[in-house]
Amino acid sequence: MSDYVIPVPAVATIPVASGGSFPVRRVYCIGRNYAAHAIEMGHDPDREAPFFFQKNPNNLDASGQFPYPPHTSDVHHEAELTVVLKSGGTNIPVEKALDHVYGYALSLDMTRRDLQGEMKKAGRPWEIGKAFERSAPIGPIHTVSEVGHLGSGAITLKVNGDLRQEGDLNQLIWKTPEMISYLSEYFELAAGDVIMTGTPSGVGPVVKGDVMEMEVAGLGSLTVTVI
Numbered sequence: 352m353s354d355y356v357i358p359v360p361a362v363a364t365i366p367v368a369s370g371g372s373f374p375v376r377r378v379y380c381i382g383r384n385y386a387a388h389a390i391e392m393g394h395d396p397d398r399e400a401p402f403f404f405q406k407n408p409n410n411l412d413a414s415g416q417f418p419y420p421p422h423t424s425d426v427h428h429e430a431e432l433t434v435v436l437k438s439g440g441t442n443i444p445v446e447k448a449l450d451h452v453y454g455y456a457l458s459l460d461m462t463r464r465d466l467q468g469e470m471k472k473a474g475r476p477w478e479i480g481k482a483f484e485r486s487a488p489i490g491p492i493h494t495v496s497e498v499g500h501l502g503s504g505a506i507t508l509k510v511n512g513d514l515r516q517e518g519d520l521n522q523l524i525w526k527t528p529e530m531i532s533y534l535s536e537y538f539e540l541a542a543g544d545v546i547m548t549g550t551p552s553g554v555g556p557v558v559k560g561d562v563m564e565m566e567v568a569g570l571g572s573l574t575v576t577v578i
């Protein structure tokens with residue numbers, strides 16, 4: 352018998368395409384990692400040190416539905432490649448970083464842009480704009496043994512069939528191995544950690560009933576309906 356004094360919260364998981372569930376420990380998200388998106392958000396696209404924020408493991412949602420969240424009238428889609436780790440550590444060299452990757456998935460960093468904007472203006476943390484319930488729709492994980500490592504390839508998002516976001520993974524300012532290495536200098540990475548790698552340009556609002564369809568070359572598609 353355990354001595355937990357309340358029921359143990361469920362472990363957040365992501366389905367794996369080839370079978371099984373990936374348990375999630377932490378969710379790191381990188382900001383402004385495609386030059387064209389940095390420009391559209393009013394920032395200099397020059398390569399400065401990357402910055403990160405976090406979502407909660409149980410913000411991940413593989414249901415294919417995104418409930419329109421409260422206290423906002425400007426929820427944006429951000430289509431992002433997600434990297435998941437099977438191991439970690441600290442001070443991981445760039446050339447060893449990909450050894451820690453278990454697989455890749457399609458994901459959406461859904462953002463209450465109006466609330467994020469208010470927090471930015473006030474110099475406050477972004478959680479209220481980023482880390483809300485079901486704010487990270489995600490597709491199944493494709494393992495490295497199935498799909499290899501993804502350094503290039505189209506990343507797109509359509510809303511109701513109209514192309515809204517378009518980029519290529521080769522446009523990432525900070526590449527996957529660099530992100531892992533950099534994070535590991537500041538945090539101890541571990542199996543179960545998830546990294547959302549940033550979004551290409553073309554972010555914009557959705558409304559109830561919209562159907563978002565994301566694709567990454569080599570990883571298939573993710574369809575999410577706003578409910």
Ligand code: MN
Pocket residue numbers: 380381382429431460549550
């Ligand atoms: Mn993002």
